[in-house]
Amino acid sequence: MLRIQNFINGKLIDPVSNKWLDNINPALGEVYGQIPNSQEEDVHQAVIAANKAFGKWSNTSIENRSECLLRIANGIEKRLEEFAQAESIDNGKPLSLAKKVDIPRAIANFRFFAKAITQYASKSHQTVHTNSINFTLRKPVGIVGCISPWNLPLYLFSWKIAPALAAGNCVIAKPSEVTPVTAFLLSQVCQEAGLPPGVLNIVHGSGEHCGQNIVAHPSIKAISFTGGTNTGQHIARTAAPMFKKLSLELGGKNPNLVFADCDYEKMLKTTLNSSFANQGQICLCGSRIYVEESIFDKFKNDFVAATKKLIVGDPKNPNTDLGALVSQAHLEKVYNYIKQINSAETKVLAGGNLVHPKGFEKGYFLEPTIIEVNNNQCRLNQEEIFGPVVTLMPFKTEKEALKLANEVRYGLSATVWTNDINRSMRLSQEIEAGIVWVNTWLNRDLRTPFGGVKESGVGREGGFEALDFFTEPKNVCIQYQA
Numbered sequence: 001m002l003r004i005q006n007f008i009n010g011k012l013i014d015p016v017s018n019k020w021l022d023n024i025n026p027a028l029g030e031v032y033g034q035i036p037n038s039q040e041e042d043v044h045q046a047v048i049a050a051n052k053a054f055g056k057w058s059n060t061s062i063e064n065r066s067e068c069l070l071r072i073a074n075g076i077e078k079r080l081e082e083f084a085q086a087e088s089i090d091n092g093k094p095l096s097l098a099k100k101v102d103i104p105r106a107i108a109n110f111r112f113f114a115k116a117i118t119q120y121a122s123k124s125h126q127t128v129h130t131n132s133i134n135f136t137l138r139k140p141v142g143i144v145g146c147i148s149p150w151n152l153p154l155y156l157f158s159w160k161i162a163p164a165l166a167a168g169n170c171v172i173a174k175p176s177e178v179t180p181v182t183a184f185l186l187s188q189v190c191q192e193a194g195l196p197p198g199v200l201n202i203v204h205g206s207g208e209h210c211g212q213n214i215v216a217h218p219s220i221k222a223i224s225f226t227g228g229t230n231t232g233q234h235i236a237r238t239a240a241p242m243f244k245k246l247s248l249e250l251g252g253k254n255p256n257l258v259f260a261d262c263d264y265e266k267m268l269k270t271t272l273n274s275s276f277a278n279q280g281q282i283c284l285c286g287s288r289i290y291v292e293e294s295i296f297d298k299f300k301n302d303f304v305a306a307t308k309k310l311i312v313g314d315p316k317n318p319n320t321d322l323g324a325l326v327s328q329a330h331l332e333k334v335y336n337y338i339k340q341i342n343s344a345e346t347k348v349l350a351g352g353n354l355v356h357p358k359g360f361e362k363g364y365f366l367e368p369t370i371i372e373v374n375n376n377q378c379r380l381n382q383e384e385i386f387g388p389v390v391t392l393m394p395f396k397t398e399k400e401a402l403k404l405a406n407e408v409r410y411g412l413s414a415t416v417w418t419n420d421i422n423r424s425m426r427l428s429q430e431i432e433a434g435i436v437w438v439n440t441w442l443n444r445d446l447r448t449p450f451g452g453v454k455e456s457g458v459g460r461e462g463g464f465e466a467l468d469f470f471t472e473p474k475n476v477c478i479q480y481q482a
C-alpha cells in the first residue's frame, strides 16, 4: 500500500494527527494508498517553515532561482515514465495522455517560468512637466497558497507553483486529495534539486480541512485556486475579508460553434478531441456544440459514428481513448445528468451507459455521450457536467449562434470553426469568454493570459500575468532638479 507524506521544511513527514485518507485507483475501483489527512497544525507548520525561508529565497538572485526551477524540470523529465504511470493510476486517464500531455506540460511549466523570470521587467513613467520619474518595484507577495484540482493534477499544480517560486515567494501547496501522488513525487524531485527547505511546502488532505486552513491562514497573502465554481465562491468568502490577492480559475461550459464554411475534416477530428479528451474532464472542453443548420445532419452522423469508435477501458492500453472518470462520486454526478434527462427536450445519440471493461469491472467508466437538445436553457446546456458528455444543437444565423454561446453563467473559453475572417473577428470580440480559439482547440502558448469571465473566475494565469499576480507592485516617485 502506497503511503505518501507531507513535504514541510524540506522533509517528508507524517501528519501531526497521524490521520490518513484512502487513495483510490479509479480504473480498478480499489483503495491502493493512503494520504495525510492534514489539519490546521500541519498547515501551520508549513507556514512557519515558509516564513523562515522567505527572507533568503526572496533575496536569492534571479539566476539562482531560475536554475533551481530548471533542475526541478530536469528531475521530473528523468522520471517521466514513473510520473506518467502515477498520474494515470491516480486519475484514471490513459497512460498515453499522461506521457504525451500531462507530464511534459508540467516540465514545460517549470522551464517556462524559469526563463520568464529572467525577462520580467518593471515599468517606469517619466512625468516631464513635474521633473519626476516614477518606477515600479515588484516584490514577491510573501507566503502564497496554491490549491489545484484532480483533472490535470501535476500540470495544474506546477502551473501555479512555478511562477510563485520564480517570483521569490514561499509556497504552501495542496494538490487534490483525489490525485495527490505526482505532487508527492515532485517533493522528492525538489529535495534532489536542492530547493532550499521551506521554500515549497506540500500539504496533503481534504479541501474542507487542509484547503480551508490554507485559505484562512492570516500569514498566507495570496491564493491561486483552480477548481469548481462553488468552491471558488467559498474561497472568496473566506479570503475577501482578509484582503488576500485571489486568482480563481473556475468552471466552464464552453461553446463550440461550427459554421458550414469551415475546414470540415479538421473540425470533426478536433471536435472529437475537445469533447472527450481526458474523459471530458478539462475545464476547456467544448461541451456545447452548435452547428449551422445546413451541415447539421451530416455533422451529426459523422460525429456519432466517430464517437462510437472510441475505445473506453484499460488506461495502460495504448489504444485506449477514454480511461476511467476520476472517482465514484464524480461518475455518479455525471451519470445522473444522463439518467435525469427530459425526453421532451433531449435525445441521446451516442453512449449514455456505464462501461465495465474486462478486468476493470469495479472501475468508473462511462461511454462518450452525445445528446441532442432543443432548448438552450436545459440543465445539460447550463450546468458544468465535467465528463464525457456533450450536447448538439443547430443554429440558423451567426447572430443566433452568438446568442446561444453567451446565454450561460460561465465564460471560460470558446471555439469557432469558420474560414470567414470577418466572422471570426466579429465573434472573437463578442463571445463572452477569456479565451477564444478559431479553427483550433487547446492550442496553448504559455505567454498568453489564461482565465475566464463571468462565473468562470477572476484573474489571469500564464506568462507575465502570473508573475504580476505573485508580486506586489510598489511605485516610487523621485523628483529631480531640472
Ligand SMILES: NC(=O)C1=CN([C@@H]2O[C@H](COP(=O)(O)OP(=O)(O)OC[C@H]3O[C@@H](n4cnc5c(N)ncnc54)[C@H](O)[C@@H]3O)[C@@H](O)[C@H]2O)C=CC1
Binding pocket: 147, 148, 149, 150, 151, 174, 175, 176, 177, 205, 206, 207, 208, 210, 211, 212, 213, 215, 226, 227, 228, 229, 231, 232, 234, 235, 249, 250, 251, 252, 282, 283, 330, 333, 384, 385, 386
Ligand atoms: N478546473 C476546473 O474547472 C475544475 C472544475 N471542477 C468542477 O467542480 C466540481 C466539483 O469537483 P471537486 O472535486 O469537488 O472540485 P473542488 O473545486 O472541490 O476541488 C478543487 C481543489 O479545491 C480543494 N478544496 C475543496 N474545498 C475547499 C475549500 N473549502 N477550501 C480550500 N480548498 C478546497 C480540493 O481539495 C481540491 O484540491 C466538478 O464536478 C467540476 O464540475 C472540478 C475540478 C476542476
Ligand SMILES: O=C(O)/C=C/C=C(\O)C(=O)O
Binding pocket: 149, 151, 152, 156, 159, 226, 227, 249, 281, 282, 283, 284, 444, 450
Ligand atoms: O493551462 C492549460 O493549458 C489548461 C488548463 C486547464 C484547466 O485549468 C482545467 O482544466 O481546469
